[in-house]
Amino acid sequence: MSLSAKDKTIVKALWAKISPKTEDIGNEAMSRMLYVYPQTKTYFSHWSDLTPGSAPVRKHGKKVLGGIGLAVEKIDDLFAGLLSLSELHAFQLRVDPANFKILSHNILVVCAMLFPVDFTPEAHLAMDKFLARLALALSDKYR
Amino acid sequence: MEFIGQLPPLFLRTIGQTHLAEIHGRRPRRPYLNICPVLKPQDTMVKWTAEERAAIEAVFASLDYESVGRESLTRLLVVYPWTRRYFGGFGNLFNTEAIMANPKVAAHGTVVLQGLEMALEDMDNIKKTYASLSELHSEKLQVDPGNFQLLGDCLTVVIATRMRTEFTPVIQAAWQKFLCVVVAALRRQYN
Secondary structure, eight states: OOOOHHHHHHHHHHHHHHGGGHHHHHHHHHHHHHHHSGGGGGGGTTSSOOSTTOHHHHHHHHHHHHHHHHHHHTTTOHHHHTHHHHHIIIIIIOOOTHHHHHHHHHHHHHHHHHOTTTOOHHHHHHHHHHHHHHHHHHTTTOO | OGGGGGSOHHHHHIIIIIHHHHHHOSOOOOTGGGGSSSOOTTOSSOOOOHHHHHHHHHHHHHOOHHHHHHHHHHHHHHHSGGGGGGGGGGOOOSSHHHHHHOHHHHHHHHHHHHHHHHHHHTGGGHHHHTHHHHHIIIIISOOOTHHHHHHHHHHHHHHHHHHGGGSOHHHHHHHHHHHHHHHHHHHTTOO
């Protein structure tokens, strides 16, 4: 399910609205992932505080959304653009790729909450496709 | 291998389950349950806390069934276009504008929300409530049950646009659990 030119335009337009709120959105999405899907907490047992909105969660949410911002810049060649992040996730972090889907779902929920008018069905479609493709690129180096 | 049958059952259970559960630290996984927040495969009955019941009732109370139903089904047909295969009799579903204006989509969206509301009547017997709907979807409509998850996701997104910050992580957790239980009940009669 590759990204059409229209999908890319929509994603970039939506990202222009999202990028000023990277930290808040990252925090919301990560918090919800850890709270609603507690199996995801297993990757963060080294943090002092895994409750929604805590300092480590907020900081990491910002980092993750920053990574997604990078992917938006490299949207024309995600596999090449995310190569080093894919290696990081494959060899060091070893996050089960099933969890990318969970975080993607929560990012969509937060987008819907914060931008109810801009997050039209087409925007929903484009973001869902983009995040799925991003997850695929991120898991490229796994095996 | 024969000696295993001679070991007392209690010992087998001890070495087989407790030890592995300790090593792995959590319940064993099944693919679709990965997306479900808190269900354990060995539970025979889903338990709801008072807070979870209240959260789910709060979500339903806040919804305009017609508006939310229409938008959820519209999103399903736009975001996951292969789902249009099940709505051949609905007329024009060729693009977003057509889907959003389609009166059959609107009507059916309301039907879906009313169907979900049925679960509230007896939250402790959701499997029983959906037995006939499960049979309908599997035998007559022949819907791939993977699509139930997709519609649930679209509905969650629409609820988020309506409730906004009131859709807290606590409410979302109860809601996602509710969707998992309903989806599992709808999958039950498939064979």
